[in-house]
Amino acid sequence: MRILVIEDDREAARYMIRGLRESGHVVDHAEDGETGLMMACGGGYDTLVVDRMLPNLDGLSLVERLREAGNGTPVLFLSALGDVDDRVRGLKAGGDDYLAKPYAFSELLARIEALVRRRSPGEVETRLRVADLELDLLARTCTRSGTRIDLQPREFRLLEFLMRHAGHVVTRTMLLENVWEYHFDPQTNVIDVHMSRLRSKIDKNFDQPLLHTVRGAGYSLRAPD
Amino acid sequence: MRLTNLLNTTTFRLALIYLALFAVSVLALLGFIYWTTAGFMVRQSEETIAAEITGLAEQYRRTGLAGLTQVIIERSRNQRHSLYLLADSDRDPIAGNLNAWPEVETGPGGWLDFAYERAVGEQVETHSARARHLLLRGGLHLLVGRDISDRLEIDRLMRTSLAWALALTLGLGLFGGIIMSRNMMRRIEAINRTSHEIIEGDLSRRIPLRGSNDELDELARNLNAMLDRIEELMVAMRQVTDNIAHDMRSPLNRMRSRLELTLREPPSEEAYRSAIEQTVAEAEQLVHTFNALLGIAQLEARSDRDSMTEIDLAETVQDVVELYGPVAEDKGIRIDVVACESIVLPANRHLLSQAVANLIDNAIKYTPADGTLEIGTRKTGTWAEIVVADNGPGIPEADRERVQERFVRLEASRNSSGSGLGLSLVRAVTRFHGGTLTLEDNSPGLRARLHLPIRRLNQIAGDHK
Numbered sequence: 293m294r295i296l297v298i299e300d301d302r303e304a305a306r307y308m309i310r311g312l313r314e315s316g317h318v319v320d321h322a323e324d325g326e327t328g329l330m331m332a333c334g335g336g337y338d339t340l341v342v343d344r345m346l347p348n349l350d351g352l353s354l355v356e357r358l359r360e361a362g363n364g365t366p367v368l369f370l371s372a373l374g375d376v377d378d379r380v381r382g383l384k385a386g387g388d389d390y391l392a393k394p395y396a397f398s399e400l401l402a403r404i405e406a407l408v409r410r411r412s413p414g415e416v417e418t419r420l421r422v423a424d425l426e427l428d429l430l431a432r433t434c435t436r437s438g439t440r441i442d443l444q445p446r447e448f449r450l451l452e453f454l455m456r457h458a459g460h461v462v463t464r465t466m467l468l469e470n471v472w473e474y475h476f477d478p479q480t481n482v483i484d485v486h487m488s489r490l491r492s493k494i495d496k497n498f499d500q501p502l503l504h505t506v507r508g509a510g511y512s513l514r515a516p517d
Numbered sequence: 518m519r520l521t522n523l524l525n526t527t528t529f530r531l532a533l534i535y536l537a538l539f540a541v542s543v544l545a546l547l548g549f550i551y552w553t554t555a556g557f558m559v560r561q562s563e564e565t566i567a568a569e570i571t572g573l574a575e576q577y578r579r580t581g582l583a584g585l586t587q588v589i590i591e592r593s594r595n596q597r598h599s600l601y602l603l604a605d606s607d608r609d610p611i612a613g614n615l616n617a618w619p620e621v622e623t624g625p626g627g628w629l630d631f632a633y634e635r636a637v638g639e640q641v642e643t644h645s646a647r648a649r650h651l652l653l654r655g656g657l658h659l660l661v662g663r664d665i666s667d668r669l670e671i672d673r674l675m676r677t678s679l680a681w682a683l684a685l686t687l688g689l690g691l692f693g694g695i696i697m698s699r700n701m702m703r704r705i706e707a708i709n710r711t712s713h714e715i716i717e718g719d720l721s722r723r724i725p726l727r728g729s730n731d732e733l734d735e736l737a738r739n740l741n742a743m744l745d746r747i748e749e750l751m752v753a754m755r756q757v758t759d760n761i762a763h764d765m766r767s768p769l770n771r772m773r774s775r776l777e778l779t780l781r782e783p784p785s786e787e788a789y790r791s792a793i794e795q796t797v798a799e800a801e802q803l804v805h806t807f808n809a810l811l812g813i814a815q816l817e818a819r820s821d822r823d824s825m826t827e828i829d830l831a832e833t834v835q836d837v838v839e840l841y842g843p844v845a846e847d848k849g850i851r852i853d854v855v856a857c858e859s860i861v862l863p864a865n866r867h868l869l870s871q872a873v874a875n876l877i878d879n880a881i882k883y884t885p886a887d888g889t890l891e892i893g894t895r896k897t898g899t900w901a902e903i904v905v906a907d908n909g910p911g912i913p914e915a916d917r918e919r920v921q922e923r924f925v926r927l928e929a930s931r932n933s934s935g936s937g938l939g940l941s942l943v944r945a946v947t948r949f950h951g952g953t954l955t956l957e958d959n960s961p962g963l964r965a966r967l968h969l970p971i972r973r974l975n976q977i978a979g980d981h982k
Contacts, residue, residue: 474874478874486840
């Protein structure tokens with residue numbers, strides 16, 4: 293996918309762009325707000341990575357103008373301001389996600405890929421399916437190979453999120469933000485414990501595991517090859 | 518204190534304005550008194566003169582010149598203050614106690630004022646008089662008057678005393694004004710002096726109170742409270758800086774040493790990978806500590822309450838309990854949630870959840886397997902309470918205050934992970950919401966109580982603690 297990185301810190305941009313290219317994306321780079329806005333308006337990008345503080349035109353104003361112009365390209369804000377309020381301001385201005393610096397590259401990559409998927413919802417789904425695992429969103433039931441699996445409400449939401457991002461990496465923070473709606477970092481590995489519970493429910497009695505731990509990044513739910 | 522300074526003070530200007538108003542009123546009052554007393558005397562004597570001269574004219578009509586002369590001679594004899602003169606058409610005296618017709622023109626209404634000479638004992642004094650002149654039939658001139666020397670004297674005395682009274686009033690007023698403004702100015706100068714000392718860097722200075730509980734004392738008290746708060750923030754900031762220096766340097770140093778060491782050793786992919794992985798993990802921990810520190814500092818310095826919404830406390834706590842449930846279960850710890858009635862209060866859900874999460878996290882960390890955690894929410898009057906109680910080792914009473922400080926970790930917890938910022942954050946969040954955090958003995962274990970005021974959201978605006 294085509295990604296535009298608007299970031300004035302050259303060194304940081306260089307690492308980020310290299311990482312994104314290695315992950316198979318086409319990346320352009322703008323070093324200041326005005327150039328960035330022009331390039332973004334030129335269009336054709338699947339997602340924008342925008343630093344909050346930029347020369348000429350700051351990130352917030354850039355995204356506001358972009359949205360005023362009717363451009364709905366998903367935006368991931370990067371910011372050295374990690375306050376909850378800053379996050380809220382970023383989302384209000386039209387951003388779709390917000391990541392505080394310093395971040396892990398795996399986090400950035402997972403979020404960028406999740407943004408693009410979110411953009412194309414298609415019709416409203418009532419049934420999610422990954423291999424033989426099925427989630428009925430209306431009846432709130434889960435089955436695997438026809439066997440009913442009992443899930444707690446939170447486990448259901450957790451699995452739903454994983455299935456919507458099937459085949460991709462989701463990070464612990466993404467889970468915490470989207471399933472629990474918390475924006476803090478619990479020191480203890482609470483997410484891992486929840487994941488191991490879920491894993492024991494959906495994978496334990498079956499031959500092919502669906503839920504995988506991605507080292508140094510997070511988790512991924514995917515159909516066996 | 519120079520006079521120009523004094524003139525520039527608000528108090529003195531107010532005093533001057535007040536004084537001017539006061540002087541005008543005193544002047545009006547004294548003028549009224551003067552007009553009623555002195556004026557009354559003048560009017561009364563003029564009325565008597567008018568009555569007397571009419572009577573004498575009547576006498577002349579009835580008894581002729583002889584009769585009038587007789588009466589005038591009689592009246593002149595016993596009188597000291599009354600003046601009579603009957604004169605012929607050439608104004609030569611016929612009878613009366615005036616030696617000669619006064620050498621002044623008769624004014625309007627037949628009134629004339631003049632000076633005459635009068636023998637008192639051996640001496641001759643010049644006296645003032647006011648009289649009425651009536652032209653009688655046959656070209657005769659009749660003059661009836663009063664000696665007004667005494668009255669003029671009284672008049673003069675009165676005017677003098679009125680002038681003195683006015684001067685005294687003004688003098689006292691001015692004096693009072695100066696004293697008052699000096700006093701005021703001295704107190705304000707004390708405030709200014711302290712302010713200057715503080716500006717120059719001595720933040721421990723405080724404005725002296727007089728104990729009079731007046732508005733200046735109130736102002737001083739408020740300024741002092743403000744200074745306390747500023748000092749508190751300054752101290753906190755210094756503490757953060759010190760802490761950062763102390764607690765961030767060692768891991769940074771560790772990171773550098775490890776990388777340097779790896780560089781010096783013979784290159785091996787395995788060693789590189791392991792060193793890099795450890796460094797990344799350590800960097801992550803550093804970022805976490807740094808974020809927590811900044812978060813606490815921001816909470817302590819923040820005054821806006823915009824981020825608060827009405828939340829259900831029980832629900833918020835229940836959500837965090839649910840997040841930690843599996844972790845506790847894995848450790849064999851039971852979590853009992855007690856008496857969770859619905860309590861709606863304004864709070865920042867994100868921050869409050871984090872605080873509760875920190876408390877539960879701590880409790881799970883220190884509670885042995887098969888232990889129990891009790892978590893409850895309660896409402897007493899206008900206060901809500903969150904209680905997190907464990908039956909772990911607890912915290913000795915002497916350390917309970919100290920552990921709420923940044924980076925304070927008790928000896929007992931040295932081996933477990935943690936930044937030493939958990940409780941500091943809980944305390945900062947509680948204070949941010951206008952509440953208090955108390956740590957108690959759960960014999961055995963620790964009981965953390967988080968008191969939060971239940972207010973309406975619009976009550977919080979303008980609230981400053």
